[in-house]
Amino acid sequence: MLNLLSGDRPRSIILTLILLAILIALALAPFLFPGVRSLETAARICIFIVLAASYDLLLGYTGIVSFAHTMFFGMGAYGVALASTHMGRGYDALIVGSLGGAVLAAILALGIGLFSLRVRAIFFAMITLAVASAVAVLVSQMSWLTGGEDGLNYLIPRELTPAFRFGEAFGVKLTGKLVNYYVIFGFSLVLFLLLLRIVNSPFGRVLQAIRENDFRAEAIGYRVVWYRTAATCLSAAIAALAGSLFAIWLRYVGPDTTLSFEIMLDILLMVVIGGMGTIYGAVLGATIFVLAQNYLQNLMGVASEATGSIPVLHELLSPDRWLLWLGVLFILSVYFFPSGIVGRLRAGR
Amino acid sequence: MSAAPDHRPTFAAVSLSDRIGKAMPYLLIPLLVVVGFFAIGSSSSWLTLTVSGLAMGMMIFIMASGLTLVFGLMDVINFGHGAFISVGAFVGITVLLALSGWTGVPSLALNVAAVILAALAAMLATGVLGWAFERVIVRPVYGAHLKQILVTVGGLIVIEQLIHVFWGPDEIFLTRPETLKGAFTFWGAAIEKFRLLAVVFGLALFAAMLLVLKRTRIGLIVRAGVQNGEMVQALGYRLKLVFIGVFIAGSALAGLGGVMWGLYQEVITAGMGAEMMILVFIVVIIGGLGSVEGAFIGALMVGLLQNYIAFLEPKLALISNIGLMTAILMWRPQGMLPVVKAK
Numbered sequence: 031m032l033n034l035l036s037g038d039r040p041r042s043i044i045l046t047l048i049l050l051a052i053l054i055a056l057a058l059a060p061f062l063f064p065g066v067r068s069l070e071t072a073a074r075i076c077i078f079i080v081l082a083a084s085y086d087l088l089l090g091y092t093g094i095v096s097f098a099h100t101m102f103f104g105m106g107a108y109g110v111a112l113a114s115t116h117m118g119r120g121y122d123a124l125i126v127g128s129l130g131g132a133v134l135a136a137i138l139a140l141g142i143g144l145f146s147l148r149v150r151a152i153f154f155a156m157i158t159l160a161v162a163s164a165v166a167v168l169v170s171q172m173s174w175l176t177g178g179e180d181g182l183n184y185l186i187p188r189e190l191t192p193a194f195r196f197g198e199a200f201g202v203k204l205t206g207k208l209v210n211y212y213v214i215f216g217f218s219l220v221l222f223l224l225l226l227r228i229v230n231s232p233f234g235r236v237l238q239a240i241r242e243n244d245f246r247a248e249a250i251g252y253r254v255v256w257y258r259t260a261a262t263c264l265s266a267a268i269a270a271l272a273g274s275l276f277a278i279w280l281r282y283v284g285p286d287t288t289l290s291f292e293i294m295l296d297i298l299l300m301v302v303i304g305g306m307g308t309i310y311g312a313v314l315g316a317t318i319f320v321l322a323q324n325y326l327q328n329l330m331g332v333a334s335e336a337t338g339s340i341p342v343l344h345e346l347l348s349p350d351r352w353l354l355w356l357g358v359l360f361i362l363s364v365y366f367f368p369s370g371i372v373g374r375l376r377a378g379r
Numbered sequence: 380m381s382a383a384p385d386h387r388p389t390f391a392a393v394s395l396s397d398r399i400g401k402a403m404p405y406l407l408i409p410l411l412v413v414v415g416f417f418a419i420g421s422s423s424s425w426l427t428l429t430v431s432g433l434a435m436g437m438m439i440f441i442m443a444s445g446l447t448l449v450f451g452l453m454d455v456i457n458f459g460h461g462a463f464i465s466v467g468a469f470v471g472i473t474v475l476l477a478l479s480g481w482t483g484v485p486s487l488a489l490n491v492a493a494v495i496l497a498a499l500a501a502m503l504a505t506g507v508l509g510w511a512f513e514r515v516i517v518r519p520v521y522g523a524h525l526k527q528i529l530v531t532v533g534g535l536i537v538i539e540q541l542i543h544v545f546w547g548p549d550e551i552f553l554t555r556p557e558t559l560k561g562a563f564t565f566w567g568a569a570i571e572k573f574r575l576l577a578v579v580f581g582l583a584l585f586a587a588m589l590l591v592l593k594r595t596r597i598g599l600i601v602r603a604g605v606q607n608g609e610m611v612q613a614l615g616y617r618l619k620l621v622f623i624g625v626f627i628a629g630s631a632l633a634g635l636g637g638v639m640w641g642l643y644q645e646v647i648t649a650g651m652g653a654e655m656m657i658l659v660f661i662v663v664i665i666g667g668l669g670s671v672e673g674a675f676i677g678a679l680m681v682g683l684l685q686n687y688i689a690f691l692e693p694k695l696a697l698i699s700n701i702g703l704m705t706a707i708l709m710w711r712p713q714g715m716l717p718v719v720k721a722k
Contacts, residue, residue: 095528152456155528156660163657164701346544354540361533364526
């Protein structure tokens with residue numbers, strides 16, 4: 031068990047219990063919370079845990095801010111979509127699409143990294159923002175390839191779709207959707223453990239050294255540019271794989287669901303609120319965020335109704351404004367809890 | 380007495396290529412305009428495109444100038460700068476809509492007065508907002524780039540959402556004041572009046588900015604602060620105070636740019652600031668962080684290139700800016716006219 035966690039234990043009893051609860055809830059989600067919507071939420075949580083964790087490798091461990099993480103996510107998703115469209119329905123298309131997307135993402139990350147990290151790390155944030163927005167526009171314009179704003183619908187192997195039925199267990203109908211969920215869950219778990227392995231390796235230790243003091247790391251003899259670029263490529267490839275999982279789950283890709291800047295902000299919020307520099311923070315951040323996204327809006331709707339007579343407060347509490355409150359929470363957490371929920375829990379042990 | 384040393388000093392004139400290399404950033408704009416002329420072929424379309432490219436460039440420059448100075452002075456990178464653009468546009472356009480009695484009549488004096496009032500209101504609002512932003516958001520995170528980026532992005536989200544709260548979720552359409560509508564013909568080229576006004580105004584502003592920076596005492600302190608802040612502080616100047624002033628001025632300029640951009644596009648959205656930020660960042664990067672002249676040249680290049688390419692090869696226009704940035708950074712990794720030493 032400790033080997034699986036790469037020796038990086040949660041180091042807090044409450045945190046351990048929360049993580050175990052999340053793991054069990056996700057592992058048994060189809061049986062514990064039957065229903066289409068809750069399964070949708072669970073799959074989304076799995077995928078975003080991997081996405082946020084891969085972003086944490088950059089932001090929390092290496093200290094680089096990138097705004098192109100959704101671009102890599104989208105590359106994986108579009109890889110699966112394009113392969114499934116052009117190679118026909120089949121597992122080979124899924125594998126080729128995922129791996130192709132991940133490799134392309136890593137190559138692009140290498141290019142951007144060599145270009146901007148060479149000069150100064152702060153360029154990276156601005157350049158990734160520019161490149162990601164250009165790619166998002168390009169994807170929505172090249173409709174002959176990507177389906178433009180409408181995106182792409184495609185077929186995945188029948189065993190992964192709701193049309194495939196094979197009986198019933200514990201009062202839940204066993205369909206291909208369930209198989210699909212466990213594929214997502216399994217791969218997410220493997221990728222998550224892989225990330226845990228990476229950050230606890232000597233390589234991850236060097237990244238932390240660079241985050242703390244890049245000048246000193248260079249003086250000790252580590253090639254800072256090389257390490258930063260390698261971290262960028264790794265995190266891009268894993269983000270692309272998360273994107274592939276998302277595409278397999280949704281059976282649809284479009285610019286809004288995979289490439290938009292809103293998702294980038296979501297990832298930032300997840301990592302910061304969960305706790306930067308602790309891969310476990312991504313688990314908490316993604317879980318809280320996706321649950322909030324799906325259920326908090328209902329709550330805010332109720333609050334907005336209740337305050338309907340007070341003009342500005344009513345607007346402030348409207349469900350469409352939930353990003354406002356998350357933004358406030360985001361700023362506050364950067365100030366007061368830079369190590370996020372995980373850091374708090376560990377400190378309060 | 381010892382003999383003179385054995386080496387012979389040589390006098391060499393600065394070679395031509397060195398001189399051209401130094402002046403190159405300044406020559407790029409005329410070069411681009413000339414290349415554009417031959418690539419486009421027809422002189423009337425070329426003139427129209429050049430004016431609209433210059434107009435776009437001027438507006439981007441107005442938005443970018445504050446950002447680059449703020450970075451140069453205090454090493455603060457403000458991702459929330461775009462929020463000022465949006466707020467400026469919304470405040471300015473609200474004033475303009477309220478003054479519809481002045482903008483609806485074809486009287487140049489009343490129209491211009493309305494636009495100036497709108498611009499002043501926008502600058503006041505964004506100046507105050509900038510002051511508050513500096514106080515609340517930026518000040519606690521001086522010296523930490525990572526936190527700066529995160530916190531200012533958070534500020535951008537919050538302000539953008541607040542615009543939705545106060546002005547509603549929809550975009551606002553507007554029409555320009557009567558006398559600024561339409562175009563006139565000059566050498567067979569249709570030139571929109573507003574674009575010409577934007578070019579003239581942008582040039583005037585650039586000249587005024589250079590005058591302040593190069594000819595006044597405060598400008599001297601600002602420039603010295605960009606080059607070596609610690610030394611300026613050691614000489615007894617309170618650089619923080621100067622910085623706050625520059626931050627407020629930069630925010631006000633962003634608001635002004637927002638009003639002009641809103642009038643140019645004839646539609647404003649809460650997200651427009653964040654969209655413009657991408658162009659602003661490209662301009663600041665290719666100009667060289669901290670350099671006002673660099674930002675000016677960069678902004679004009681972005682504006683011109685985008686308009687030329689949109690005419691020649693519409694599909695490529697989207698990535699022309701990224702291409703330009705790549706090319707410039709290959710040539711000069713620090714940007715065209717870097718001021719700040721790599722930190």
